Amino acid sequence: MTGLILKDFLVLKKTLRYYVFLMAVYALFAFTGTFTYSIISGFAVMLGAMGPMSAFAYDEQARWDKFAGASPVGRKGVVTARYLFALILLGVGGIAAALVSLGVTWFGKAEVSVWWEPLAVSAAICLVGLLLDSVILPVIFKFGSEKSRVISMIIFVTCFGGMALLSYLDGYGSLDLSGLERTVAALPPAVLLAAPVVVILLLFWLSYHISVGIYLRKEL
Numbered sequence: 140m141t142g143l144i145l146k147d148f149l150v151l152k153k154t155l156r157y158y159v160f161l162m163a164v165y166a167l168f169a170f171t172g173t174f175t176y177s178i179i180s181g182f183a184v185m186l187g188a189m190g191p192m193s194a195f196a197y198d199e200q201a202r203w204d205k206f207a208g209a210s211p212v213g214r215k216g217v218v219t220a221r222y223l224f225a226l227i228l229l230g231v232g233g234i235a236a237a238l239v240s241l242g243v244t245w246f247g248k249a250e251v252s253v254w255w256e257p258l259a260v261s262a263a264i265c266l267v268g269l270l271l272d273s274v275i276l277p278v279i280f281k282f283g284s285e286k287s288r289v290i291s292m293i294i295f296v297t298c299f300g301g302m303a304l305l306s307y308l309d310g311y312g313s314l315d316l317s318g319l320e321r322t323v324a325a326l327p328p329a330v331l332l333a334a335p336v337v338v339i340l341l342l343f344w345l346s347y348h349i350s351v352g353i354y355l356r357k358e359l
Contacts, residue, residue, distance in 0.1 A: 140212055143220035144227070147194045154193055158186055162232075166239045179243075180236040180264040187229030187268035188275060191221055195284040218280065218351045222343075225272045233265035266339050273339070273346035280350045280357070 148155070162182045169179055198204060207217045240257030274294055279287040 140216055140220050140223075143207070143212065143217065144224050147190075147221070147224045150197045151190060151193055155186075155190070158182065162235065162239075166243075169239065169243045179239045180233070180261045182232055182236060184229075184232075184264055184268035184271065186232035187225055187265070188271045190228040191225045191272065191276060192279060192284060192287070194221070194224065195279050195287075199284055214354045215351050218347065218354050222272075222276065222347050222350070225276065226269075229265055229268045229272070233261050233268075236264070237261040266335060269343055270339050273342045277346055277349045277353060280353045 162179060165178055165182070169175065198207075204217075207214075210216070212220070237258050240261055244257050275287070278290050278294075281287075282290060
């Protein structure tokens with residue numbers, strides 16, 4: 140299992156260096172006040188979503204699946220390693236983004252209402268990355284990296300387009316969401332904070348089991 144995760148890091152060594160370089164550049168701009176600190180957190184999502192997809196692409200080029208499926212860890216181990224790899228990328232990216240965001244705030248280059256606001260933003264964006272992985276990974280295990288790029292794009296456009304449409308309709312009075320907004324506002328703060336975390340973690344857990352089922356039945 141550890142070997143499979145290490146293999147992904149070694150395969151993506153150059154790509155990860157590129158991401159680190161970009162994060163350093165944007166961090167520099169954030170410290171100068173040119174960009175907001177939240178853009179750094181976006182790299183955590185990019186790492187968590189694009190990293191596994193790139194690893195899949197390299198595996199397909201090398202026909203790694205046939206060897207990995209016959210290895211001692213088995214097909215379930217292959218899926219587990221890829222999900223852990225995604226979590227590690229997302230976690231490392233999120234921690235780096237949080238540290239940079241706190242540094243930007245500490246040096247007065249960002250206006251925040253409370254000192255922990257950058258941490259909350261980084262955590263929220265990492266949850267978005269976890270949600271994206273929950274959608275992307277089963278699709279890639281089912282269709283492969285090439286086909287899944289188009290399918291994932293369609294899913295993202297549909298989801299974000301739907302959210303934008305709801306916001307537009309609500310803004311112009313065509314759709315009344317005031318009742319829902321009042322209900323949400325009446326919930327205790329602890330519930331508002333915990334509910335998205337619990338839901339996304341459950342989705343990630345469900346995504347993992349779906350991927351295991353797909354990969355166990357897939358012809359390599």
